[in-house]
Amino acid sequence: MNFWNRRNRTIVVGAVPVVAVFSLLGLPSIPGTNIDLTVPYAAEGSGPTFNTLGQVDGREVVDITGAKTHPTSGNLNMTTVSVRTNMTLAQAFKRWVTTDDTLVPLEHVFPSGKSSEEVQRQNAAAFASSESNATISAMNYLRKPLETMVLEVSEDSPAQGKIEVNDIVTKVDGEKVTLPSELSDKVKDNKAGDEVTITVKRQGKEKDIKVKLGELPKELRGDHPQGTAFLGVTTVAQPGGDIKVEYNLTDIGGPSAGLMFSLAVVDKLSPEELTGGKFVAGTGTIDASGKVGPIGGITHKIAAAKEAGAEVFLVPAKNCAEAVHEPPEGITLLKVDTLDDAIKDLKDYNEGKQADTCK
Structure with missing residues (x-):
């Protein structure tokens, strides 16, 4: 990690004496109280990644019944961002210095006036909506009712x-x-x-x-x-009819798995493989029309995918500028704006043609 390219030198220099004082004094809380010295920031970093063509806890991540499915190979991995809160000043500074985590104001994670339970409910609803939109967009692409x-x-x-x-x-x-x-x-x-x-x-x-x-x-x-x-x-x-699509990931929130879920449905119901046997990862919201939307934490998701072995990453078009700011080596970033784009880009990439990449 190139620390000085990723962090602001002025802020670091200003913060060091403060953190040093608390660290040297060994103060976990405000003297004379039981109040921990936590900071109003959250640390966002690379989270786990799941192959939507694979299994989790013995079940297919994307399980389709009532229609003929086709063999798949390779990976279509959805990616996540991990979030850490309730950090002391020293803990936050340590994560900032020693990891690739990004510190964001706490209200970016828990908006003002909303409890953590409300945020969790909203994230769960957004995830369910992403599943529904993934099904709709895949069925529309496949011209199924x-x-x-x-x-x-x-x-x-x-x-x-x-x-x-x-x-x-x-x-x-x-x-x-x-x-x-x-x-x-x-x-x-x-x-x-x-x-x-x-x-x-x-x-x-x-x-x-x-x-x-x-x-x-x-x-x-x-x-x-x-x-x-x-x-x-x-x-x-x-x-419509007998086809049923069930998504079996739990404890995941937010809408950013939509694109990868939709691709998995299309891949399983299509004779041709989308991945060409390659390790593909990606992210992006998707609406019922198949439009792919931007997400947060794109650099962390790309880093997690690269660490897991991905050679291709599908990036929402509006995230491309951030994605190419410091792209990791050895992974191709394909620019996608719709489900159709993603499928065409993968086909072009697998056939050795010029695919649309983030520049």
């Missing part, structure tokens, strides 16, 4: 006792629904107190259900105005 399934019914919501988990929502007031976003939009076209007819497929039979919409609770409102209609179901997109 989609449907909207009820994953959860909120307690004391208008839907409770009427709509059930595993119901397939097919229509709202007679208008066809394919994606969760379409269901959400059709509900919000109404007002709290309006009655709507939700058509669901349950155990193979269609059923019309009349539901009087409630008002979106304040804690879920976000940017929506007061009086926004509320049904009270959490839905996910899934392939």
Whole structure:
């Protein structure tokens, strides 16, 4: 690690006496109190990486049933960032000096006014959304039909006792629904107190259900105005018919696995291998249309992938400038803006053609 290229000399010189004083005095807390001298910073570094074509705890990371799958080889690794908090000044400085970790203000990890539990719930929801979007974008690429399934019914919501988990929502007031976003939009076209007819497929039979919409609770409102209609179901997109896609990674949060999940689905359902037997890693959010979005901690993720043995890394286009600032040797950084881009870049790379790289 080239320390002086990565750190600010002025800040280091100014910080050394402070850290030295606390270290020499051996003060773990404020004298006369039980208060630890922790700093309002978090350390971000390289986290674990998982092969989306492989297994975890004896289960396929991406498990597809109800359709013919094809053999895969190589790796399509998703990458993560590790986060350390509750550090003393000396611990933070040590990580800053002796590792490649980046120190960021604590509010970047735990936004002001939100508890760690709230952040964890948001990260879990974002991860679930990335799984849903990965499925949608892969099915769209493969030109396979989609449907909207009820994953959860909120307690004391208008839907409770009427709509059930595993119901397939097919229509709202007679208008066809394919994606969760379409269901959400059709509900919000109404007002709290309006009655709507939700058509669901349950155990193979269609059923019309009349539901009087409630008002979106304040804690879920976000940017929506007061009086926004509320049904009270959490839905996910899934392939139509018999195809089922299940993602079996736990204790991972955030939306940045979306691209690699989508590539794994495409690879397993396509006769041609995407990796060409190579160790490919990457990151990036993905939306239902297959658009790839930027993420945080790109340099840490590339470093983790290189350490694991990757020779190719898929970088969201908007992360390229940061990725090439100090790129590690021996790994090719492919620039991707969409799922189609990622598949084309991998094909070009495997065939020895000029692929679109971060410059």
